[in-house]
Every structure is written in C-alpha cells, then in structure tokens.
Amino acid sequence: MTGTEAPALLSPVPDEDGAPFWEYAAQGELRVQACAECGELRFPPRPCCPHCQSFDSEWRRMSGRGRIWSYVLPHPPLLPAYAEQAPYNAVVVELSEAPHIRLVGNVVSAPDARLDSVDPAKLRIGAPVKVAFTRGPDGTHLPRWLLERP
Numbered sequence: 001m002t003g004t005e006a007p008a009l010l011s012p013v014p015d016e017d018g019a020p021f022w023e024y025a026a027q028g029e030l031r032v033q034a035c036a037e038c039g040e041l042r043f044p045p046r047p048c049c050p051h052c053q054s055f056d057s058e059w060r061r062m063s064g065r066g067r068i069w070s071y072v073l074p075h076p077p078l079l080p081a082y083a084e085q086a087p088y089n090a091v092v093v094e095l096s097e098a099p100h101i102r103l104v105g106n107v108v109s110a111p112d113a114r115l116d117s118v119d120p121a122k123l124r125i126g127a128p129v130k131v132a133f134t135r136g137p138d139g140t141h142l143p144r145w146l147l148e149r150p
C-alpha cells in the first residue's frame with residue numbers, strides 16, 4: 001500500500017437480482033428496481049413484487065437525493081481496514097422520491113474520501129444528502145453520500 005492509497009475495504013458481491021444496481025452505479029446512476037406492473041419501487045432487489053406478485057420489473061433512475069434517516073458511529077473491534085478509519089459513520093438514507101426506500105452507506109467529504117472524512121458532529125437525522133460514486137479497488141462503483149450543506 002502506498003502512502004495515500006485508501007486501505008482495502010469490503011466490496012459488494014452482486015447477486016443475480018442486484019447485478020443491475022451495480023451496473024447502473026458504474027455509469028454514475030442510482031437506480032432502484034420497480035415493478036413493471038404496479039410501479040411500486042422495492043429495495044433490496046428481488047424477483048417478485050410484494051404488492052402484486054408480478055415478476056416483471058424495471059430499473060428506475062432516482063435523483064440521487066435523500067435524507068439521513070439514521071446513523072451510527074462504529075467503534076472497534078472492527079475489521080482492520082475499518083478500524084484504521086474509525087470512528088466513521090454508517091448511515092441509512094431515505095430516498096427523496098421514495099422515503100420507504102432506504103440505503104445503507106457512508107457520508108464522506110468527497111467521492112474518494114476516507115470513511116472518517118466528515119466530522120460526526122456535522123451529521124443530523126434528516127440532513128439532506130446526495131449520492132456520489134467512487135470506483136473501488138476491485139472495479140465496483142460504490143454509492144456514497146455527500147452532505148448537501150457541509
């Protein structure tokens with residue numbers, strides 16, 4: 001590892017249902033699976049609509065804006081690469097278009113910044129955030145969150 005390189009963090013392991021989420025992320029798009037029959041958005045991705053039981057789905061582009069619904073500040077014991085950046089935040093973001101859709105992630109100061117790049121004192125429940133994507137060491141593009149008013 002070089003001096004400025006971020007330590008290796010865990011990467012997602014996409015499954016068949018979730019693969020499109022990561023493919024759109026690689027294009028810088030936050031998309032959520034929607035039922036092609038009734039239009040209901042659902043997350044995490046899965047084969048069948050829980051509202052109308054349709055197996056037809058599409059991927060709808062989101063604005064990438066949301067609000068912090070909840071957050072925690074993990075402290076050791078943590079995996080080594082995470083312990084090196086602790087304390088950092090882990091947030092649950094509710095999407096503006098669909099508050100019942102909530103994604104787990106991290107609020108950072110810039111797309112490629114360290115997990116501890118935002119002072120935890122700046123985090124508030126309800127704070128507006130917007131998505132940004134960074135390319136991980138394995139090539140996966142990860143959604144992260146930036147404060148709208150840092």
Ligand SMILES: [Zn+2]
Binds near residue numbers: 036037040050052054
């Ligand atoms: Zn449906």
